[in-house]
Amino acid sequence: MEAKHLSLKPVETTYIKKTDTRPRPEKDEQAMEALIRTLAVAIFTERETIITVWSKYEEQSFRGIITELDKVHRTIRIENNEEYSWIPLEDVLDMVIITDDLAPAFPDTNRVTGMRKESLFPL
Template identity: 30%
Template sequence: MGKKLEGNGRWGTRFILPEYQEGFQNLKRMQERHERPILGEDERDEINRAILESVHTGRRLMLTIYDPFQDYELAGIVTKLDQQMRRIKIEHGEEVTWVPFEDVLKALVED
């Protein structure tokens, strides 16, 4: 007389509330974070030399920028140093990006 429930009696992920699904995705993303590497004095000196060379000569610079999830590269010319805010201004194409000094992991002047 009564209808019997079909299936194996387990709840699948398709029954998770959207709020919980979003929470699971955020948790997974947070677990993928990586720490900011600690650079040595020699590495910092190399970065500073390359930045100053780009400012004074107008030569293009290839920067590796720290990101908690995936580092990225940015190529452009350093047009300004803001020592008070501890950042550099990079012009790349028609765009301008301000990058904090502490986020620069590597800097190479392009030939």
């Protein structure tokens, strides 16, 4: 699959005033382990994934397949049929693998509208 040299458009965006900036949420060791485990499964199974990304002003969700992990720059590449984007790992808030047959890999996951979800920041 050859992607065009464009950035992915967000699936869903939550807008706030540009004067209201948000601090980057702190991730504990357990949250990072869950993120890395979910990332590994997403890359290995080549399943479509929804990634929620932090920025100063808004959260964005990107949907596609994670095709690469750059360990030096700590970024991941997510792409769909039309475009791709590099996302810094430190900006990833949540990652959801879209599938219904990975139940053994995530026995403690919640069922969310036909998807298995492992949340990095449980409420």
